[in-house]
Amino acid sequence: MSEKELLTKAKAGDFEAFLSLVDAHKGKVYAMVRRLTQNKQDAEDIMQDTLLKAIDKIDQFRGDSSFGTWLYTIALNFARGRFAQKSQADLKPIEEYLPGLTDSGSHNHEQSALFDWRDPHKQLETEQLKKIIDEAINELPYKYREAFILRYVEELSVKEVARLTKQSDASAKSRILRARLALRDRLAKTFEDEYGRKVS
Amino acid sequence: MAGKCPEYISNLNDYLDGGVSPELCAEIQAHLGECRNCRIMVDTLKQTVKLCRDGVEEQLPQALEEKLTGLLRKHWEKKFGRK
Numbered sequence: 309m310s311e312k313e314l315l316t317k318a319k320a321g322d323f324e325a326f327l328s329l330v331d332a333h334k335g336k337v338y339a340m341v342r343r344l345t346q347n348k349q350d351a352e353d354i355m356q357d358t359l360l361k362a363i364d365k366i367d368q369f370r371g372d373s374s375f376g377t378w379l380y381t382i383a384l385n386f387a388r389g390r391f392a393q394k395s396q397a398d399l400k401p402i403e404e405y406l407p408g409l410t411d412s413g414s415h416n417h418e419q420s421a422l423f424d425w426r427d428p429h430k431q432l433e434t435e436q437l438k439k440i441i442d443e444a445i446n447e448l449p450y451k452y453r454e455a456f457i458l459r460y461v462e463e464l465s466v467k468e469v470a471r472l473t474k475q476s477d478a479s480a481k482s483r484i485l486r487a488r489l490a491l492r493d494r495l496a497k498t499f500e501d502e503y504g505r506k507v508s
Numbered sequence: 509m510a511g512k513c514p515e516y517i518s519n520l521n522d523y524l525d526g527g528v529s530p531e532l533c534a535e536i537q538a539h540l541g542e543c544r545n546c547r548i549m550v551d552t553l554k555q556t557v558k559l560c561r562d563g564v565e566e567q568l569p570q571a572l573e574e575k576l577t578g579l580l581r582k583h584w585e586k587k588f589g590r591k
């Protein structure tokens with residue numbers, strides 16, 4: 309059955325049709341929420357809130373976007389709401405996370421160690437790398453983490469990121485850039501600290 | 509090479525977001541070929557994204573699934589009435 313047919317049924321009150329729609333997308337939405345929150349309990353709460361809200365609003369969903377995108381949007385709003393309330397990290401300027409970044413957004417190579425991914429002697433185990441990267445992402449202030457994940461993990465366009473996060477295109481672009489640079493510096497620093505592998 | 513890099517960094521951003529002309533794209537790729545620093549910057553992003561995207565779907569915890577099944581049905585029946 310197509311998404312459209314399922315949607316028509318769900319709107320008419322067919323719970324099984326609604327569940328089928330949800331089943332097709334919930335794994336991806338949950339993964340995104342987990343990345344955004346970096347916290348299992350928050351992710352579970354947001355997932356629950358999202359699906360309850362989807363039931364409340366199902367009649368208003370007109371199908372302009374796919375059902376999955378619609379769920380993402382609801383989940384994202386809950387995640388943002390939660391972080392707006394509690395994230396102290398958001399109050400710190402991103403410069404604290406990337407000392408090499410100047411106001412103009414240009415970047416000084418010399419201030420941070422670099423990690424050469426092509427050097428076979430510097431290959432780290434994938435699991436170890438994943439952990440390091442997760443931690444680096446987790447340290448980003450929420451709005452930058454959100455911009456990075458939506459753009460690169462969810463592969464949304466800059467315009468879509470702007471729309472979803474209620475930003476101008478320019479400001480979304482700037483957040484994505486800063487998130488990327490902060491991550492790069494953060495990772496470089498970790499490699500330097502933990503592995504003594506400063507290059508250049 | 510370090511002298512030219514700041515100029516390239518701002519272009520690199522557009523390059524990574526797919527927003528540069530084919531000519532500039534070729535120029536940047538040539539620069540990446542000879543500049544280790546810029547290349548590392550691009551590689552870091554690519555590696556990070558690759559690792560982030562691995563397993564981009566995640567199974568909901570069993571306990572949450574069980575809780576949701578009942579909860580959603582109840583909420584649904586409240587809205588639409590029992591069918």
Ligand SMILES: [Zn+2]
Nearest residue numbers: 513543545546
């Ligand atoms: Zn360069």
